[in-house]
Amino acid sequence: MEKYLKILKEKGIKVTAQRLEILRFLDTHHTHPSADEIYIELKKRSPALSKTTVYNTIQSLKEHGLLNTVNVDSHESRFDSVINPHHHLLCSACGNVIDIEIECPYTRKMLAGGHRIDEVHGYFKGVCKDCLGGE
Amino acid sequence: MEKYLKILKEKGIKVTAQRLEILRFLDTHHTHPSADEIYIELKKRSPALSKTTVYNTIQSLKEHGLLNTVNVDSHESRFDSVINPHHHLLCSACGNVIDIEIECPYTRKMLAGGHRIDEVHGYFKGVCKDCLGGE
DNA sequence: CTTCAAATTGAAATGATTACAATTTGACAA
DNA sequence: TTGTCAAATTGTAATCATTTCAATTTGAAG
Numbered sequence: 402m403e404k405y406l407k408i409l410k411e412k413g414i415k416v417t418a419q420r421l422e423i424l425r426f427l428d429t430h431h432t433h434p435s436a437d438e439i440y441i442e443l444k445k446r447s448p449a450l451s452k453t454t455v456y457n458t459i460q461s462l463k464e465h466g467l468l469n470t471v472n473v474d475s476h477e478s479r480f481d482s483v484i485n486p487h488h489h490l491l492c493s494a495c496g497n498v499i500d501i502e503i504e505c506p507y508t509r510k511m512l513a514g515g516h517r518i519d520e521v522h523g524y525f526k527g528v529c530k531d532c533l534g535g536e
Numbered sequence: 537m538e539k540y541l542k543i544l545k546e547k548g549i550k551v552t553a554q555r556l557e558i559l560r561f562l563d564t565h566h567t568h569p570s571a572d573e574i575y576i577e578l579k580k581r582s583p584a585l586s587k588t589t590v591y592n593t594i595q596s597l598k599e600h601g602l603l604n605t606v607n608v609d610s611h612e613s614r615f616d617s618v619i620n621p622h623h624h625l626l627c628s629a630c631g632n633v634i635d636i637e638i639e640c641p642y643t644r645k646m647l648a649g650g651h652r653i654d655e656v657h658g659y660f661k662g663v664c665k666d667c668l669g670g671e
Numbered sequence: 672c673t674t675c676a677a678a679t680t681g682a683a684a685t686g687a688t689t690a691c692a693a694t695t696t697g698a699c700a701a
Numbered sequence: 702t703t704g705t706c707a708a709a710t711t712g713t714a715a716t717c718a719t720t721t722c723a724a725t726t727t728g729a730a731g
Contacts, residue, residue, distance in 0.1 A: 415696090415697060415698075415707095415708065415709070416697070416698090417696075417697070417708095417709065417710080419709080419710070420709090435687090436687080436688080437686095437687080449710090449711080450710090450711090451710060451711045451712065452688090452711095452712090453688095453689085453690095453710075453711065453712075453713095454709080454710055454711070456687095456688065456689075457709075457710075458709090458710095461709095470610065472607055472610045475605065475607050475610075475613050476686080476687075476718090476719080477686085477687060477688090478610050478687085478688090490651055490653070492651075493654070499651065501649065501651075502649075514636065514637075514665065515665035515668070516625055516627075516634070516636075516660075516662055516663065516664050516665050516668070517662045517663045517668055518625070518660045518661075518662040519628070519660075519661050519662040519663070520660060520661040520662070521658075521660055522658065522659050522660070522661070523656075523657065523658040523659075524657050524658075525651075525653045525654075525655060525656055525657070526653075526654050526655040526657070527651055527652045527653040527654040527655070528651065528652045528654070529651050530649065530650035530651050533650070533651070533652060550676095550677065550678070550727090550728060550729075551728070551729090552677095552678065552679080552727075552728070554678080554679075555678090570718090571718075571719080572717095572718080584679090584680080585679090585680090586679060586680045586681065587680095587681090587719090588679075588680065588681075588682095588719095588720085588721090589678080589679055589680070591718095591719065591720075592678075592679075593678090593679095596678095611687090611688080611717080611718075612717085612718060612719090613718085613719090
């Protein structure tokens, strides 16, 4: 049984071709694509795909913990199939979003000043290693 | 000379009534308002105010380092008159954004994995102290 | 007081996301 | 295998934050 089919079944989500494709795409392309990028890419193979379905599917997968939203850009959301909590770097030179594995004293749920923390989000803006040209 | 007038003059920004009001509002209301909230509030006193002016002014103030954008909500930006780098907590109960003063090993520019970091952004989602009811 | 670049304004455009109603489909049971 | 029905998909239209744009107004410098 295919990996992604198994994931959906285990989560008890109804299996559809669209969900399989979107899940597979996110899991094999860790480029933090936007909804539009996912749509454009998958539309090539499935011309009947609707953008609404992309949004709906993202929503379902998110509710079941299969993807995260990455907000490094205030005008559109990007998506990331969940692996582990990590941070992101938006490169101002190439525009890519790079995963940053960084140990953080509050990377998991913690108490700060009497508040309850459920989620920790961190991102950086800068220039990625490749664009720095190894200088 | 008024504080805010002085700030604008020091930055070499042309002084206008609208800029003074927006700057004053942000500096006296640390509630991380959205552009719309700023607009609605100031419109009460200045009925001729345009929302475009709010956006334009935010842009100018930002370019001169007088305000920061806070992206805890993916569908609208919020604004914060700059004091020092800090993080934010979006309370899922009351919807407010609370400042979180937390010491962070990478709060200032640092190198991580060969990339250059120019800005550090962090935010949390959870429930604020007041909504927890001091339990 | 004149002048002019820059700021303000309101209306219209843009672009991501959501709402909605009609159609299709997956899962389950007979 | 087939029938059924809730849930998923689709396309269109609406929504909402933000930007564009052209016309008007205004601050600052002379």
